[in-house]
Amino acid sequence: MTDFEQTIPTGSHPELAALRESVQLGLPAAIADLSRLVRIPSVSWDGFDPAHVAASANAVKGLLDDLGVFDSVEIARAPIGSTETLGQPAVLATRAARNGRPTILLYAHHDVQPQGNEDDWDSAPFEPTVRGDRLYGRGASDDKAGVMSHIAAIRAFAATVGSDFDLGLAVFIEGEEEFGSRSFSNFLAENETALRADVIIVADSDNWNVTTPSLTVALRGNVAFKLKVSTLAHASHSGMYGGAVPDAMLATIRLLATLHDETGSVAVAGLTTHEADTPDYPEQQLRDETGLLDGVSPIGTGPVLSRLWWQPAITITGIDAPTVVNASNTLIPSVTVKLSARIAPGQTASDAYAAIEAHLTANAPFGAHLEITDVDPGNPFLVDTSGWAAVEAKAAMHEAWGTAPVETGIGGSIPFIADLVDVFGDAQILVTGVEDPDTRAHSPNESQHLGVFQRAILTEAVLFAKLNDRA
Incomplete structure (x- = not known):
């Protein structure tokens, strides 16, 4: 038995063996298709060539067209907010359900993060490279493997049961998730x-490890914004006035230090914690997965996973200030930082933002002037796992992986899920994924474990078979 093969649990779907063989036979083609997508540098951020995102959308459309199972496959765009500016291109494919069968909507995104410093990569970021069991490249996992897990699962399912199946399918492959899903709500409204x-x-989440699947049942929300701290109308000589005049850097450092207590826990009144149990997760595992340096202690209190899933977190992700090479003996008049807060399930992003704003205002040192702009909120999400879809999905995971899934929370955020809940309140929303603790999404040397990729494809194909049997 190879690393990619798993035993079949008792009580499996009758077509599991045939689906497994179809996925196995189709894996080389799925990896080749994934590699072709990775070669397209589809960064959706401002300042990057949007032609690459358009090329990626066209490539995804071609893959969906080639399946031959959809009534319609199109590229669509929606306006951003109330403007006339269109968001990045998404791909939408639909197939109507027949004979009372359910319809399943498959979501992933084809845009990617910027590659960052190419010197930090062991191989070129947009040249897919296999080393061992992993395929390396920007977007190899997040989320082009998610895109391909949908496509390859449909391909294997149709090859096994025939293309004349009753299950309804809709596929929505977004083109700007990594840049805030700015047109997402309008896209939902226009294509409801x-x-x-x-x-x-x-399909945009994690697994417990490379041999154990996960169903994500909780996501922290987020509040991100720019904070400008000002103390002077203009720069002044630090030797002439230092010691009497507070510069903006001093005020910023003192203000940011108030956001955490001596343990590193968030110290903002009004930010709440969710109470729930967590699986065992030793500190050494945290060190191994994050690269925490020897002698550096983890921050916060309580079980490690409680800190990652159920407690708020605040990170300063960027600072605009003179670089060291450009430093002069000057009192800086203003400093701007990017603040990113993660919000525990059970609290709205608007309430969390109000608490953080009140804290900053109350703690501004020396009367420093504060300006907050570009506020980007997203609500947390808790999955209702009591519905039949969650039961079927966990059974499909068990059958495909040969291991029972773990229900997990995620410290990161997928804010658009709140939009899905608002528009499709009756739908059962399940968060799955193709990542694992060593994927390094958003970082140099992002990679996709190919065994996980295969088992994710099989999981979805088995779930299709289960739902195709369901009246």
């Missing part, structure tokens, strides 16, 4: 009928 489904699968 086409996207309506009984079950929604969001």
Whole structure:
């Protein structure tokens, strides 16, 4: 038995063996298709060539067209907010359900993060490279492997049961998730009928490890914004006035230090914690997965996973200030930072933002002037695992992986899920994924474990078979 093969549990779906063989036979093609997508540098951020995102959308459309199972496959765009500016291109494919079968909506995104410093990569970021069991490249996992897990699962399912199946399918491959899903809500409004489904699968999350699947049942929300701290109308000589005049850097450092207590826990009144149990997760595992340096202690209190899933967190992700090479003996008049807060399930992003704003205002040192701009909120999410879809999905995971899934929370955020809940409140939303603790999404040397990729494809194909049997 190879690393990619698993035993079949008792009580499996009758077509599991045939689906497993179809996925196995189709794996080289799926990896080749994934590699072709990785070669397209589809960074959706401002300042990057949007032609690459358009090329990526066209490539995804071609893959969906080639399946031959959809009534319609199109590239669509929606306006951003109330402007006339269109968001990045998404791909939408639909197939109507027949004979009372449910419809499943499959979500992933084809845009990627910027590659960062290419010197930090062991191989070129947009040249897919296999080393061992992993395929390396920007977007190899997040989330082009999610895109391909949907496509390859449909391909294996149709090859096994035939293309004349009753299950309804809708596929929504977004083109700007990594840049805030700015047109997402308008896209849902404009395509609500086409996207309506009984079950929604969001393939943009993690697994417990490379041999144990996860169903993500909780996501922290987020509040991000720019904070400008000002103390002077203009720069002044630090030797002439230092010691009497507070510069903006001093005020910023003192203000940011108030956000955490001596343990590193968030110290903002009004930010709440969710109470729930967590699986065992030793500190050494945290060190191994994050690269925490020897002698550096973890921050916060309580079980490690409670800190990652159920407690708020605040990180300063960027600072605009003179670089060391450009430093002069000057009192800096203003400093701007990017603040990113993660919000525990059970609290709205608006309430969390109000608490953080009140804290900053109350703690501004020396009367420093504060300006907050570019506020980007997203609500947390808790999955209802009591529905039949969650039961079927966990059974499919068990059958495909040969291991029972773990229900996990995620410290990161997928804010658009709140939009899905608002528009499709009756749908059962399940968050799955193709990542694992060593994927390093958003970082140099991002990679996709190919065994996980294969088992994720098989999981979805088995779930299709289960839902195709369901009246």
